[in-house]
Amino acid sequence: MKGARGWTVTLIVLVGVVVLWEIAERLVAARFPLVPAPSAIGGAIVRFATPIWLNLRLTLIESALGLVSGSLLGLAVAAVFVRWPRLERSLYNLIVTIHSIPLVAVAPILLIWFGVGITAPTIVAGLACFFPMAVNATRGLRAASASSLDLMRALDASQIQTFLRVRGPASLPYVMAALKLGAPAAVLGATVGEWLGTAGVGYLLFSAMVNFQVELLWATMVIATGVALAGYLLFSVAERVLVAWGPSARGET
Amino acid sequence: MTLEVHDHEFVALVGPSGCGKSTLLRLVADLDTATTGAIVVGGRSPVDARHERLCGVVFQDPVLLPWLDVLANVRLPMEVAGGGAAAPADPMALIELVGLGRFAHARTWQLSGGMRQRAAIARALVLRPQILLLDEPFGALDEITRQRMNLELLRIWSERRTAALMVTHSIGEAVFLADRVLVMSPQPGRIVAEEAVPLPRPRAIETFASADFLECVSRVTRRLLGAVEGTPA
Incomplete structure (x- = not known):
């Protein structure tokens, strides 16, 4: 399958880079102490496993809460847009503007409002996934073909039936x-x-930076990347299961 | 304009593109609303007929829902009607009837164009409609598949004994299938001629070669050419 082959190539390239990196590191290590070798990063991950895990757990909770709330909000906005296209014309620019605010600028403002805790990061996470959902779901809810809507009308289907049986699945x-x-x-x-x-x-990244714990900084970055990638893969798998009839499951993308 | 379709009758409507024959069908199915004139379907207005599900519609595009298998697509009208369906047909028997018995659980995108249209016909018949409305159902199929589908359609129609109103560009197809062929003219869309088809039933592949068939085709062709006279092709 095309997807599997793509991942094999990615993996080979990744392993190649890591190996070359390790070799280069051993040859010229002393000159660039700011770039730790992969083995050193791996060591740091093991050494700092407890603090990384304790901090990661919190980030995972905030990400999940943010993803759920931001996506639900995006879905709701999309539903409103599809139901009242006039609102889309007047509010779409507002949505784009919100999306254009740099998240690093939003974070301190939210911190002032809500104080230190889980609220501010969750809202930033929610903002980050709100826009893709609002835009995609708006398109998705309009994706049902005119002929399939004709069919549902000919079958005397109610709005709700049409949504559940045609518009909803077509947006998936x-x-x-x-x-x-x-x-x-x-x-x-x-x-x-x-x-x-x-x-x-x-926070772990920030404190590792100010305390000049270079290996911890890299270790945390690797873990954070892995978690973000895992999130992507999770929904890729879910897509293949839920949208078995869709273009990506049929190898058309 | 006036046209009538009797019980158990097969009427074909031919005409050049843009003469409004599909629009007419959409009006009968209550997919569009007429500004003037009266349409009566089974003694009711098109809206009421739609609520009572008296029409089965087959579009040019089979419009199967890809997230459902063939059986679920055929069952869709029953699901939507819920308890409102009087006495639905057995969907599995219909799937057998249209020759898709082995494909009841196939994914719709795995089917050929002809097979998809077979499934669409089965779906249109599942609520036992009084009239089957067919809008260029085989227009997207290749010639050979189209001929086979016409034979199939006759077989299915003669078993189900519904009335049928079919829109088509193909004169041969219209004559082969119908009891009467109505010829429409473009701008303004009007029925300008009606030809009864005296061919005996059951009709088969030999019908295409019979003198009566060819004679009837040529009569309809002359009418159609007369209808479009004066408009640029």
Whole structure:
């Protein structure tokens, strides 16, 4: 399958880079102490497993809460847009504007409002996945073909039946695409939101930086990347199961 | 304009593109609303007929829902009607009837164009409609598949004994299938001629070669050419 082959190539390239990196490191290690060898990063992950896990747990909770709330809000906005297209014309620019606010600028404002804790990072995570969901779901809810809507009308289906049997399923590929984009975005958003906090992966990165713990910094980055990627893969798998009839499951993308 | 379709009758409507024959069908199915004139379906207005599900519609595009298998697609009208369906047909028997018995649980995108349209016909018949409305059902199929589907459609129709109103560009198809062929003219869309088809039933592949068939085709063709006279092709 095309997807599996793509991942094999990715993995080979990744392993190649890591091996070359390790070799280069051993040859010229002393000159660049700011770039630890992969083995050193691996060692750091093991050494700092407890603090990484304790902080990661918090970030995971915030990311998940943010992904759920941001996506639900995006879905709700999309539903409103599809139901009242006039609102879309007047409010779409507002949504784009909200999306254009840099998350690093939002984080301190939210921190002032809500104080240190889980709220601010969760909201930043939610903001990060709100936009992809709003845009994709708006397209998705309009994806049902005119002929399939004709069919439902000819069958004397109610609005709700048409939604449940045609519009909803037809939007699913778009919703899943938004979730695939949203999962890594939520992890990023939560991390940014924790930057000035007292716990979480973002905080760990920040404190490792100011304390010049280079290996911990890299170790945390690797873990955060892995988590964001895992989120993406989770929804890729879910898409293949839920949208078995869709273009990505049939190898058309 | 006036047209009538009797019980158990097969009426074909031919005409050039843009003469409004599909629109007419959509009006009968209550997919569009007429500004003037009266349409009566089974003694009711098109809206009421739609609420009572008296029409089964087959579109040019089979419109199968890809997230459902063939059986679930055929069952869709029953699911939507819920308790409102008087006495639905056995969907599995219909799938057998249209020759898809082995494909009841197939994914719709795995089917060929002809097979998809077979499933669409089964779906249109599942609520035992009084009239089957067919809008260019085989227009997207290749010639050979189209001929086979016409034979199949006759077989299915003669078993189910519903009335049928079919829109088509193909004169041969119209004559082969119908009891009467109505010829429409473009701008303004009007029925300008009606030809009874005296061919005996059951009709089969040999019918295409019979003198009566060819004679009837040429009569309809002349009418149709007369209808479009003066409009640029």
